[in-house]
Amino acid sequence: MCRLALKTANEPFSPYEVLSAMEAMKEGYDGSGLGLLLRGIEFEDFKYNPRFPILSGIAHTEKAWQRVKDYMEHRDYELKYDHRFAMKPELIEAEDRFRYFLRAYRMPPKFRDMSDEEREDELLHARLALRKLATEEDNITVFSLYPDVVMIKEVGWPLQIGDALCLHDGQVKSRVCMAQGRQNTNYGINLYACHPFFIQGISTMTNGENTAFIPIKDWLVGKNIPGYIGYQSDSEVFTHILHYTLKKLKLPLQAYKHIMTPLSKAELAHHPQKEFLTGLREVCKRLIIDGPNAVIGTLPDETCLLVMDQKKLRPATVGGREGAWAIASEICGVDAMIPDRDPSFDFQPMREHTVIIPPDRKELEIWSQHDPLPLPQAA
Amino acid sequence: MVSARSASVTPGSLAPSDFPWIIEHKEERCTLCGQCTAVCPKGAIHLAHMRKRIPQLEVFSKKRGNDYKTFTGLRQATDPAKSCIGCGMCSMVCPNDAIGPVPGTGENRTVFFDNRKGEPLKRGGRRNVSGPTLLDRIVFNRISMLTDPALDAGRHEFTTTTTLGRILSPEDFLERTINGGWIPPTREIFPFIIGSMSFGALSPNMWLGLLQGVAYCNEVLGIPVVMCTGEGGCPPWVLRSPYLKYIILQIASGYFGWDEIIRAIPEMQCDPAAIEIKYGQGAKPGDGGLLMWFKVSKLIARLRGVPEGVDLPSPPVHQTLYSIEESVMKMIQTLSTAFTHKVPVYPKISASTSAKSVLNNLVRNPYAAGLLIDGIDGGTGAAYNVSMDATGHPIASCIRDCYLDLAAQGKQNEIPIFAAGGIGKNGNVAQNGMALMMLGASGVHIGKYIMQAAAGCLGNEKNRCNVCNVGICPKGITSQNPKLYRRLDPDKVAERVADVFMSINTEMKKIMAPLGRSQSLPVGMSDAIGIGDKAAAERLQIDYVC
Numbered sequence: 001m002c003r004l005a006l007k008t009a010n011e012p013f014s015p016y017e018v019l020s021a022m023e024a025m026k027e028g029y030d031g032s033g034l035g036l037l038l039r040g041i042e043f044e045d046f047k048y049n050p051r052f053p054i055l056s057g058i059a060h061t062e063k064a065w066q067r068v069k070d071y072m073e074h075r076d077y078e079l080k081y082d083h084r085f086a087m088k089p090e091l092i093e094a095e096d097r098f099r100y101f102l103r104a105y106r107m108p109p110k111f112r113d114m115s116d117e118e119r120e121d122e123l124l125h126a127r128l129a130l131r132k133l134a135t136e137e138d139n140i141t142v143f144s145l146y147p148d149v150v151m152i153k154e155v156g157w158p159l160q161i162g163d164a165l166c167l168h169d170g171q172v173k174s175r176v177c178m179a180q181g182r183q184n185t186n187y188g189i190n191l192y193a194c195h196p197f198f199i200q201g202i203s204t205m206t207n208g209e210n211t212a213f214i215p216i217k218d219w220l221v222g223k224n225i226p227g228y229i230g231y232q233s234d235s236e237v238f239t240h241i242l243h244y245t246l247k248k249l250k251l252p253l254q255a256y257k258h259i260m261t262p263l264s265k266a267e268l269a270h271h272p273q274k275e276f277l278t279g280l281r282e283v284c285k286r287l288i289i290d291g292p293n294a295v296i297g298t299l300p301d302e303t304c305l306l307v308m309d310q311k312k313l314r315p316a317t318v319g320g321r322e323g324a325w326a327i328a329s330e331i332c333g334v335d336a337m338i339p340d341r342d343p344s345f346d347f348q349p350m351r352e353h354t355v356i357i358p359p360d361r362k363e364l365e366i367w368s369q370h371d372p373l374p375l376p377q378a379a
Numbered sequence: 380m381v382s383a384r385s386a387s388v389t390p391g392s393l394a395p396s397d398f399p400w401i402i403e404h405k406e407e408r409c410t411l412c413g414q415c416t417a418v419c420p421k422g423a424i425h426l427a428h429m430r431k432r433i434p435q436l437e438v439f440s441k442k443r444g445n446d447y448k449t450f451t452g453l454r455q456a457t458d459p460a461k462s463c464i465g466c467g468m469c470s471m472v473c474p475n476d477a478i479g480p481v482p483g484t485g486e487n488r489t490v491f492f493d494n495r496k497g498e499p500l501k502r503g504g505r506r507n508v509s510g511p512t513l514l515d516r517i518v519f520n521r522i523s524m525l526t527d528p529a530l531d532a533g534r535h536e537f538t539t540t541t542t543l544g545r546i547l548s549p550e551d552f553l554e555r556t557i558n559g560g561w562i563p564p565t566r567e568i569f570p571f572i573i574g575s576m577s578f579g580a581l582s583p584n585m586w587l588g589l590l591q592g593v594a595y596c597n598e599v600l601g602i603p604v605v606m607c608t609g610e611g612g613c614p615p616w617v618l619r620s621p622y623l624k625y626i627i628l629q630i631a632s633g634y635f636g637w638d639e640i641i642r643a644i645p646e647m648q649c650d651p652a653a654i655e656i657k658y659g660q661g662a663k664p665g666d667g668g669l670l671m672w673f674k675v676s677k678l679i680a681r682l683r684g685v686p687e688g689v690d691l692p693s694p695p696v697h698q699t700l701y702s703i704e705e706s707v708m709k710m711i712q713t714l715s716t717a718f719t720h721k722v723p724v725y726p727k728i729s730a731s732t733s734a735k736s737v738l739n740n741l742v743r744n745p746y747a748a749g750l751l752i753d754g755i756d757g758g759t760g761a762a763y764n765v766s767m768d769a770t771g772h773p774i775a776s777c778i779r780d781c782y783l784d785l786a787a788q789g790k791q792n793e794i795p796i797f798a799a800g801g802i803g804k805n806g807n808v809a810q811n812g813m814a815l816m817m818l819g820a821s822g823v824h825i826g827k828y829i830m831q832a833a834a835g836c837l838g839n840e841k842n843r844c845n846v847c848n849v850g851i852c853p854k855g856i857t858s859q860n861p862k863l864y865r866r867l868d869p870d871k872v873a874e875r876v877a878d879v880f881m882s883i884n885t886e887m888k889k890i891m892a893p894l895g896r897s898q899s900l901p902v903g904m905s906d907a908i909g910i911g912d913k914a915a916a917e918r919l920q921i922d923y924v925c
Contacts, residue, residue, distance in 0.1 A: 211521075211523055211904075212898070213906070214903070214905060214907075215901070222786050223789040248549075248550070249550065251553075264536070279556065280549075283548065283792070285546070286791065288898050290895060290899070309898075311898075
């Protein structure tokens with residue numbers, strides 16, 4: 001089992017806070033990896049413009065590092081900021097880590113007047129192209145290329161990795177931070193197998209095994225949508241399903257739950273939109289997951305979410321107060337992130353729930369699948 | 380040496396040991412009641428008076444002579460036409476356990492004489508290849524155990540249904556929902572479907588029993604089982620009944636019974652489950668349906684709109700067949716229109732290396748609701764032996780190829796593929812069916828298994844019985860002779876149908892639970908299966924396990 005933690009707050013905070021929560025939940029994972037996603041970025045030594053895409057990843061050799069820099073330049077990206085971690089490399093287990101990079105760029109001038117969709121497509125294609133630059137000798141791992149998003153993944157114990165990259169010193173802060181401990185070791189150790197997964201600003205991480213992985217993956221791959229690649233982990237499909245729901249089908253966030261874990265025929269019979277939802281269940285049948293899973297995610301507008309699988313066999317708790325909320329696999333994780341909250345308002349979602357923390361962070365939205373879907377046009 | 384004239388020796392003269400089945404008769408237990416000879420469907424045994432010579436040699440009186448004794452005994456006919464079929468009805472009726480067939484261990488020489496009068500052997504049944512099938516050898520080996528807890532088949536909720544019908548892509552569905560376009564009809568059904576066996580191939584009692592059982596499964600047990608009529612129409616009262624929704628009406632190249640069906644459309648209380656257009660059959664690819672004259676009774680003649688007692692061979696192809704577009708596209712569209720686009724219409728073809736091209740054509744046909752592929756191990760009521768034995772394509776690799784082809788196009792949810800042909804032929808019906816689903820089938824059709832399990836069909840892969848074609852079914856399953864089909868109690872068949880589907884439903888859960896699957900049928904979950912045969916594993920793109 002792995003452990004997940006997410007914190008979202010109006011005031012930027014250090015990712016180390018979330019790593020402390022991971023430490024509190026230490027019994028639940030094996031130290032095989034850490035994945036971090038930061039959103040709503042603040043650098044200590046640079047006034048960051050949140051429109052600048054940030055490239056996150058690892059150049060495993062000097063040659064690879066050079067290749068990344070050259071490629072971005074060649075693609076007409078203008079470097080605005082190159083973050084250097086204050087490193088303690090001796091704490092990193094792996095040896096082939098030449099450079100962890102977080103580089104903020106200005107997009108190529110030709111995209112200046114283009115739509116957000118076109119800009120996002122360009123960022124996706126650039127990220128995929130960078131991934132392809134990797135060779136066996138000169139490996140490159142690219143986690144994300146997107147405005148206001150930083151990602152770090154490494155093999156080892158979360159706190160140790162945090163120490164290695166000196167994440168406690170306030171060099172990078174964010175309004176949203178999600179972390180996952182343990183890679184998906186079902187499918188071998190691989191940095192790309194480490195949660196959270198990311199595509200075009202959408203990111204999720206998951207606790208638990210998805211036994212419907214292969215049929216879902218086969219379907220997503222068959223759609224031939226750029227970026228639906230990888231799948232070193234069975235949890236990557238959760239991110240792509242969310243991306244498909246929001247970006248391709250352009251459905252509201254609430255539809256995610258109806259696609260992954262649709263209501264049964266008997267339950268749908270009482271739903272106000274039973275016809276639409278029965279149809280949706282049918283057409284998206286290949287995306288039905290088979291947990292146990294708790295899926296935690298964030299969207300580009302800093303919305304955060306938590307959904308459960310239909311059988312509800314994976315724990316997750318959400319708690320907090322106005323302005324700061326936390327989601328974690330265990331209550332001790334929430335305690336570590338937001339100790340000054342009223343724990344009696346903590347919430348553990350059931351199988352029909354989607355917990356949404358809206359960007360204003362005022363209050364939780366607990367949406368049930370039995371509620372009407374906010375879909376005026378289609379329904 | 381006996382003179383040639385005293386023994387009849389012709390090319391067809393055979394000894395009892397030359398036969399595939401040999402009657403073992405224990406004379407000391409026989410009471411000569413005659414029940415076995417009366418019940419034997421082939422007239423393979425008869426009571427005979429025989430004379431026995433007892434040589435008398437009285438040494439001291441120096442006299443020689445013979446005594447003669449006559450007795451009544453039982454003899455097996457040595458005419459190939461009356462060859463024992465091993466059905467075992469004689470032993471079933473014998474009060475004293477005095478008789479029964481045993482497989483002949485010698486050479487079966489009747490095979491050289493089954494073409495008498497220049498007519499090759501026709502028979503019913505199956506291909507007669509015994510032993511474990513490829514499907515039997517597939518194991519479910521991806522067990523969720525420590526990585527995540529396995530499910531409890533007895534306590535968790537499971538979805539054990541599948542969708543029959545054309546499914547739109549999510550994008551098209553939303554577009555049509557918003558703009559009010561046509562959404563193709565679908566049915567949520569149990570993935571084990573009673574395959575097409577016609578009213579004519581089956582006796583009225585068998586058909587009624589199946590229908591009763593199917594209705595019970597749906598209305599009492601909540602298992603949405605459907606059955607297909609086969610090519611022979613549907614009894615008029617069923618067409619006008621609320622049970623029609625459990626029935627897939629088949630149309631085949633003989634169009635038998637469709638006069639009646641079309642006439643009934645305005646009076647139908649509900650839509651049928653689906654329409655199946657039969658283009659091919661796994662047991663006899665490239666050959667049309669065949670109902671031999673023995674079975675064209677008054678009732679069947681009335682239903683099919685033909686004279687009594689004539690052979691009813693359907694043409695190998697539909698009369699409208701000119702090209703795949705002509706046949707498949709137009710016929711599907713026409714039938715869909717006949718039922719106002721509210722009933723899924725799908726074709727059935729025999730498994731073949733060309734199945735993929737049919738499938739790719741269907742992908743582009745918006746009215747096509749699926750594809751049923753019938754493999755070489757499929758059964759039939761009547762076919763030429765050579766077609767049954769030697770023509771066709773096994774189902775597993777055909778289904779897998781088709782599924783992977785759809786998956787490469789991202790269309791595997793849009794056109795469901797159904798598999799048939801040999802599922803459960805050794806009794807492992809749920810295992811065989813689930814293996815096929817994990818290879819990519821959305822569901823399976825079962826025929827022979829249902830006849831065996833629900834009505835006690837005696838046929839097996841060792842060419843036992845297999846006389847469905849001539850209407851002498853000793854169990855009354857495939858006969859139109861009331862004397863025979865009265866043996867079959869429809870209520871008992873219905874009970875067995877319910878037993879069978881309840882048990883398949885439980886076994887499905889027992890297969891799905893350890894794999895950690897419960898929310899949807901594991902269609903295409905090829906990571907869950909393995910086989911201890913390297914070549915098969917490679918061909919099917921599944922795990923080789925040893």
